[in-house]
Amino acid sequence: MIRKFEMKDLDEVMSLWLHVNTEAHSFIEEDYWEKNYEMVRELIPEAEVFVAEENQQIRGFIGLTDDYIAGIFVKTEEQSKGVGSELIHTVMMLKDHLYLNVYRKNTRAVKFYQRCGFTIVSQEIDEDTSEEEYTMEWYR
Numbered sequence: 001m002i003r004k005f006e007m008k009d010l011d012e013v014m015s016l017w018l019h020v021n022t023e024a025h026s027f028i029e030e031d032y033w034e035k036n037y038e039m040v041r042e043l044i045p046e047a048e049v050f051v052a053e054e055n056q057q058i059r060g061f062i063g064l065t066d067d068y069i070a071g072i073f074v075k076t077e078e079q080s081k082g083v084g085s086e087l088i089h090t091v092m093m094l095k096d097h098l099y100l101n102v103y104r105k106n107t108r109a110v111k112f113y114q115r116c117g118f119t120i121v122s123q124e125i126d127e128d129t130s131e132e133e134y135t136m137e138w139y140r
Contacts, residue, residue, distance in 0.1 A: 002090045005049035005061065012058045013051065013073075014041050020073040027105050028129050043070075050090055052083045062087040069100040072109075088116050096140045104132040113138075 005013065017040060021033045048064040052074075060074035060083040069091070074083045091098065102109050104123070118136040126133045 001053050002050050002086055003053060005044070005051055007045060009051055009058060009061075010041065010044060013044060013049070013061050016058065016061065016073050016075060017044075017071070020076070023076060024106055024109065025103060027103070028131060032129060050087060052078075052087055059083045060087055062091060064091055064095075064098075067095055067097050067099060069098055071100075084112060085116065092116075092138070092140070097138065099135060099137040101126070101133045101135055103129075104134055110134065110136075 014037065018033055018037060022030050025033075044063065047070060049061055051061045052059040058075075059078040060072065062072045063070040069088075072084050072087055074087075098118075099121075100113065100118070102113060103126070104110070110120075113136050116138065118138045120134045121137050122135045123132060124135070125131070
């Protein structure tokens with residue numbers, strides 16, 4: 001089931017955010033994510049966030065700011081089971097245009113977004129991590 005984020009979800013969502021980021025981005029120092037943890041924790045309630053839940057357990061979540069997908073995070077054991085697709089299709093039903101940034105080295109995510117209909121529109125260096133990232137867009 002996909003539902004809107006509630007404040008009671010914050011601790012579980014943040015735990016998932018930290019774990020998935022450190023696992024998916026092994027090319028970035030782990031302390032980068034730890035240093036940004038509190039800032040993200042403050043921003044989550046301000047964003048439009050949807051969670052995928054089953055048996056009262058959060059399987060994943062997606063965060064939006066307007067048309068920008070700040071991220072999709074799915075528990076490791078739930079990946080490749082359609083959770084990310086459910087989340088992204090939920091926001092595609094609400095928007096006519098979406099865009100996001102994804103690290104070039106995160107090839108699994110790049111391929112996922114391409115399967116969902118996103119195209120790479122630009123490439124640049126993330127100043128915070130010095131890693132190459134793509135900007136990808138989708139239009140209805």
